[in-house]
Amino acid sequence: MEIRLDYMKVSPDSLQTLLKLEGYVQKSGLDQKLVELIKIRTSQINGCAFCIDMHTKDARAMGETEQRLYLLNAWREAPFYTKSERAALALTEAVTKISDAGVPEDIYEVTRRYFDEEQFVDLIMAINAINCWNRMAISTGMVPGDYQPAAHK
Known part of the structure; x- marks a missing residue:
């Protein structure tokens, strides 16, 4: 595979613009491991190989387990995710596939049990950010494999 065009150049x-949105998400106070799970799950749904490669590497660098990464696309059947992570992942799927059914009331209610109003908005911003990155990467033909994560604290 070859990149179609280098949108960064x-x-x-x-x-x-994308980096400003990413900066908002990074400063939001959301748990960074959760943000990586959101990024990976969204990228799985959208089929963005570049972003799956990038964010699984970032998650591993943050200490995320292989087991949780391998089972993320089947999170409903796997006992390795907290209730708040499950709520965020359900919201992630609903927002990413918003044309299917919107964001159903039950997903909103469950998510709000674990996240206050501001955090709910921050989750939506995180989901929207990775959806933007996915669409840019897929549309321009970004190729996975070369990404190396920065050292995480």
């Missing part, structure tokens, strides 16, 4: 402003 063609349109640096588009990259800066």
Whole structure:
């Protein structure tokens, strides 16, 4: 596979816009391991190999277990996720596939049990951010494999 075009060179402003959105998510106070699970699950749904590669590497660098990463696409059947993570993953799937059924009331209610109003908005921003990154990566043909995570604290 070859990259179709390097959007970062063609349109640096588009990259800066995505980075601003990413910066918002990073400063939101959401647990960073949860944010990585959101990024991976969204990327699985969207079929973004580049982002799956990137975010599984980032999650591992943060100490995420192989077992939880391997079973993320079957999180409902796996006992390795907390109730709050399950709520966030259900919201992730609903927002990513929003044209299917919107965000059903039961998903909203369960998510709100674990996340306050501001955190709920932050979750939506995190989900929207990775959906934007996925769409850019898939549309421009970004190729997985070369990404190396930065050292995490």
